[in-house]
Amino acid sequence: xxxxxxxxxxxxxxxxxxxxxxxxxxxxxxxxxxxxxxxxxxxxxxxxxxxxxxxxxxxxxxxxxxxxxxxxxxxxxxxxxxxxxxxxxxxxxxxxxxxxxxxxxxxxxxxxxxxxxxxxxxxxxxxxxxxxxxxxxxxxxxxxxxxxxxxxxxxxxxxxxxxxxxxxxxxxxxxxxxxxxxxxxxxxxxxxxxxxxxxxxxxxxxxxxxxxxxxxxxxxxxxxxxxxxxxxxxxxxxxxxxxxxxxxxxxxxxxxxxxxxxxxxxxxxxxxxxxxxxxxxxxxxxxxxxxxxxxxxxxxxxxxxxxxxxxxxxxxxxxxxxxxxxxxxxxxxxxxxxxxxxxxxxxxxxxxxxxxxxxxxxxxxxxxxxxxxxxxxxxxxxxxxxxxxxxxxxxxxxxxxxxxxxxxxxxxxxxxxxxxxxxxxxxxxxxx
Ligand SMILES: C[S@@+](CC[C@H](N)C(=O)[O-])C[C@H]1O[C@@H](n2cnc3c(N)ncnc32)[C@H](O)[C@@H]1O
Numbered sequence: 249x250x251x252x253x254x255x256x257x258x259x260x261x262x263x264x265x266x267x268x269x270x271x272x273x274x275x276x277x278x279x280x281x282x283x284x285x286x287x288x289x290x291x292x293x294x295x296x297x298x299x300x301x302x303x304x305x306x307x308x309x310x311x312x313x314x315x316x317x318x319x320x321x322x323x324x325x326x327x328x329x330x331x332x333x334x335x336x337x338x339x340x341x342x343x344x345x346x347x348x349x350x351x352x353x354x355x356x357x358x359x360x361x362x363x364x365x366x367x368x369x370x371x372x373x374x375x376x377x378x379x380x381x382x383x384x385x386x387x388x389x390x391x392x393x394x395x396x397x398x399x400x401x402x403x404x405x406x407x408x409x410x411x412x413x414x415x416x417x418x419x420x421x422x423x424x425x426x427x428x429x430x431x432x433x434x435x436x437x438x439x440x441x442x443x444x445x446x447x448x449x450x451x452x453x454x455x456x457x458x459x460x461x462x463x464x465x466x467x468x469x470x471x472x473x474x475x476x477x478x479x480x481x482x483x484x485x486x487x488x489x490x491x492x493x494x495x496x497x498x499x500x501x502x503x504x505x506x507x508x509x510x511x512x513x514x515x516x517x518x519x520x521x522x523x524x525x526x527x528x529x530x531x532x533x534x535x536x537x538x539x540x541x542x543x544x545x546x547x548x549x550x551x552x553x554x555x556x557x558x559x560x561x562x563x564x565x566x567x568x569x570x571x572x573x574x575x576x577x578x579x580x581x582x583x584x585x586x587x588x589x590x591x592x593x594x595x596x597x598x599x600x601x602x603x604x605x606x607x608x609x610x611x612x613x614x615x616x617x618x619x620x621x622x623x624x625x626x627x628x629x630x631x632x633x634x635x636x637x638x639x640x641x642x643x644x645x646x647x648x649x650x651x652x653x654x655x656x657x658x659x660x661x662x663x664x665x666x667x668x669x670x671x672x673x674x675x676x677x678x679x680x
Contacts, residue, residue: 426468435449438462478555493554550600603677612657
């Protein structure tokens with residue numbers, strides 16, 4: 249049942265505090281979920297993502313209809329109520345189906361029978377009064393954790409913070425990077441997509457990715473339009489040696505290899521490296537693949553270029569990963585910034601004199617972006633910032649701030665097919 253899978257996904261994130269993609273991979277592999285039609289699996293993911301995005305609004309409504317919070321033993325029933333309210337208020341599912349199936353689901357939980365009547369009464373009130381309770385509320389403020397809002401306001405100003413928040417709460421489109429030599433405009437027409445100014449092709453509603461034209465023959469790979477800028481910032485890499493650190497599942501490796509680089513792709517996750525190998529094989533691209541901790545990797549040689557797409561809090565990709573809203577804390581940003589600093593130090597050590605280092609994260613937080621590069625440059629006089637020009641990488645000039653790329657989720661339009669992942673990209677050169 250699609251709703252049962254959605255409940256497992258939400259419970260995995262909110263109760264077990266695990267990333268949505270991880271829960272989806274595990275729960276989705278169970279026989280009952282694996283037997284679901286692709287359409288039903290997609291509905292389960294959409295429902296779970298909607299609960300995670302709009303948890304603040306949904307709780308505002310549900311709490312108004314409860315005299316007191318449900319006990320801890322009824323956490324799973326609370327998840328079902330959240331999903332029921334999301335169907336009624338956000339996905340506009342038929343009230344009959346949403347209420348009855350939710351109540352049935354609560355009844356089937358261990359110890360849930362005693363909450364079934366309450367669930368029925370609460371969800372019926374959501375049908376009648378829910379929308380009214382939400383009108384006049386600042387939905388975006390309800391859904392974005394206050395600590396994140398305050399950070400964005402301090403970094404980007406009040407107006408931009410609101411636009412970032414609004415864009416982060418939307419289901420993002422699917423972007424594709426075309427292999428060089430492919431006719432991007434022709435692929436955009438064939439896939440019923442739009443050719444973006446950056447060169448990526450953007451799709452709205454689409455079926456299974458594996459069944460889209462061009463997938464099997466390796467004409468394109470899935471990569472956000474902002475992420476696609478990273479490999480381009482390395483410049484002309486044809487025939488050059490490039491170490492791609494933190495490479496899996498290989499979006500940037502593919503961009504570098506397709507541009508003719510001799511790439512060594514390093515990642516510490518064997519599982520994710522397997523996906524990188526599969527992606528490269530489908531695209532008929534090659535790279536040397538190394539499983540290692542990139543903070544300590546010492547191959548005994550240097551590279552013409554190093555790309556470090558570092559692990560981060562991911563606050564620029566909340567649209568794709570709404571679990572970030574519910575799982576991350578300020579301490580995660582401090583922790584990831586320390587990891588990035590270690591990775592950057594080793595990345596710089598792998599660079600030959602005259603070589604180029606590209607550093608990127610999909611975070612909106614300065615600690616994971618510009619502050620990292622400022623600290624690196626301060627400690628290493630042989631390194632200098634090499635400003636990135638918009639036209640070099642197919643970016644909009646508004647996305648360049650003091651020579652670095654700073655994309656925001658509210659860039660590239662606000663309509664249904666607008667938006668961009670929030671990426672920070674900087675480039676540094678080693679003089680000696
Ligand atoms: C932002 S993702 C990389 C996405 C990838 N560059 C792409 O374009 O497809 C970060 C990656 O860093 C890897 N990672 C995290 N810590 C690492 C470390 N210490 N050494 C190597 N890889 C690491 C993770 O396994 C993950 O694949």
